[in-house]
Amino acid sequence: MALYPELEYKFEPIMPKVQKGLIVKDVVYLNPDQTPEELTCTVAEEIGHYLTSVGDIVDQDSIEKCKQERRARDVGALMLVTPYDIIDCFDSGCQ
Incomplete structure (x- = not known):
């Protein structure tokens, strides 16, 4: 979140439970009913949308969406775990 201060982050308690996050323009709406780990993943994905997505893709009704x-x-995912992190884990004996 600190890397993208131009975004506003709002916890939205009325979000449906199945929706963890949503970005509209420069506002990231977050469902507060998440564990800290889930919230970290949700924020990273919404920033991913900010960097890569165009238009409304809420309905996944086309291949492009x-x-x-x-x-x-x-x-x-790459914001959270880089290929180097995976290599380091492997080198440390993780499976």
Whole structure:
């Protein structure tokens, strides 16, 4: 969140339980009913949408929208765990 101060982050208690986050323009709405780990992942994914998505892709009714969703998730995941992190874990004996 600190890397993207131009975004506003709001906890929205009336969000449906199935929706963890949503970004509209420069406001990230977050469902407060999440564990800290889930919240970290949600914020990273929403920042991924900020960096990669165009338009309203809430309804996943086209291949392009599905591709944008996947791209945002991939970017968010890379913010949290880099390939170097995985290599370090492997080198440390993790399986």
